[in-house]
Amino acid sequence: MGGKIKSWRKRWFVFDRMRRTLSYYVDKHETKLKGLLYFQAIEEVYYDHLRSAAKSPNPALTFCVKTHDRLYYMVAPSAEAMRIWMDVIVTGAEGYTQFLS
Numbered sequence: 001m002g003g004k005i006k007s008w009r010k011r012w013f014v015f016d017r018m019r020r021t022l023s024y025y026v027d028k029h030e031t032k033l034k035g036l037l038y039f040q041a042i043e044e045v046y047y048d049h050l051r052s053a054a055k056s057p058n059p060a061l062t063f064c065v066k067t068h069d070r071l072y073y074m075v076a077p078s079a080e081a082m083r084i085w086m087d088v089i090v091t092g093a094e095g096y097t098q099f100l101s
Contacts, residue, residue, distance in 0.1 A: 001073040
C-alpha cells in the first residue's frame with residue numbers, strides 16, 4: 001500500500017543481503033526505483049492478524065514491515081510466499097544487528 005496515497009499497487013521487491021537493503025520497483029524490469037528500506041531501519045515484521053489493513057485486496061495474505069519512519073503493508077501472492085518473505089526480511093534485519101556489536 002502506498003505511503004502518501006493509500007492505494008494498493010503491485011511492486012517488485014529485491015532483497016539485497018550484501019547492501020543490506022530491501023528495495024522496490026514499479027515492475028520486475030527494475031528500471032524505476034520506488035523506495036528503499038535499510039535493514040537497520042526495520043523494527044518488526046508481522047502478520048496482520050488484527051486485519052488493520054482491512055482494505056487489503058487479500059487480508060489473509062497481508063503482512064507488515066515496521067520501520068522507524070513508516071509502516072509498510074504488503075500482500076503476498078500466496079501463504080507460502082508470505083512466510084518466505086517474512087522469514088527473509090526478519091533474517092536480514094536480525095542479521096544486520098550482528099554487525100553492530
